[in-house]
Amino acid sequence: MFGRGKSRPRPWPVVLRDGDLTVRPIAFGDQEQWTALRAASAEWLRPWEATVPPGAHDAPASFRELVQRLHRGARLGTTLPFVLEAEGRFAGQVTVSNVVRGSAQFGSVGYWVGHEFAGRGFAPRAVALVMDHCFMTVGLHRLEVCVRPENTNSLRVVEKLDLHEVGYAPGYLHIDGDWRDHRVYAATREHFPEGVLAHLKTHLSRE
Template identity: 40%
Template sequence: MSRLRTERLELRPLVSSDFAQWNEVRERCRDWLAKWEPRPPASAPDPSRDPQAFANRCRVRERERSLGTAFDFGLWHEGWFCGEINVSHVARGAFQSAHVGYWIDERLAGKGLVAEGLLAVFGFAFDQVGLHRVQVSIMPRNAASLRVVEKLGLRSEGIAQGYIQIAGVWEDHQRFGLTLEEWQARRDEMAARLRAARLGRASMPTDG
């Protein structure tokens, strides 16, 4: 099982015994997340409410990892589950590329945790999986998600029109790319950007 650690996070694949924590976060954040995610088939069991469906989801993800077609990471902050970062649609051959997606508990949004986790996942994708390129796709009106890639300074590749069906609507997405060469040249810079962002937040005055 692949495990990654950062200063504030542990990242590892979800297992069936994680259902209670996953269920609590997904249920509490259901309305907040639904507007950014593809709508599941109406006939499919909901893994956020059905322990067996969640266990099946974990088994599918385990098989994808064994085949090298996808890699999933749950995020734990201070011992509590708080989100996911997934490397999906891994293409080999001449492509050596993948898509990266993420979500986080609404209560922890804006604290830089996703960007911190992404940096670790990029290292995994390039240094362990051997990919040459990763892509992050974000709806242009999803300001919170855009701030994540802005913190890392990812390169924009423009707008893909009608790219993914979200909540029943074909939505445009802004695509961001990172290549192995960029990663090798910029990994220390991206880590420094995150440290600077955290220090900036820590120095801001608070009310009360």
């Protein structure tokens, strides 16, 4: 229950913070930094980036169209599109997509960071912040992360988060020009009674 004069935390838009890391909604004004980071990290990202299969015609034609689509999904409650800023600099994205309500209360989490920010702990912290928001404020019960078996950096993220591997999805997503298999990781709110970020920090302190 919330006392008089106090409002419920809102699921969107929202800004999440942990020290030198900020997770906030993607904005039209991010275009220059987004474009520059992706250009600088093109070879780093290419093997893991979703691509549009031949014959499909629904890919956004511009950054502005991409943001419009993401904002539309946020208004509908099917998407939560975030960017992350590390040490005050644009560092990547975390997006919760395919949000399903009703009896499922489910969402799928995807993320990327620029090459210069990889391996510094920003990705797992950002994902943990978003997962906590989804569990505690948005009201989702289960979150899923799908990772290519060859993507050792992303696999390290889910390992640090202590997510459970629950399956294998052949031909799950079109990436780098072909349909790629993915390992499937998931967690429910019950897995992290103290919160995902708190669990992550405890895990890291023991390494």
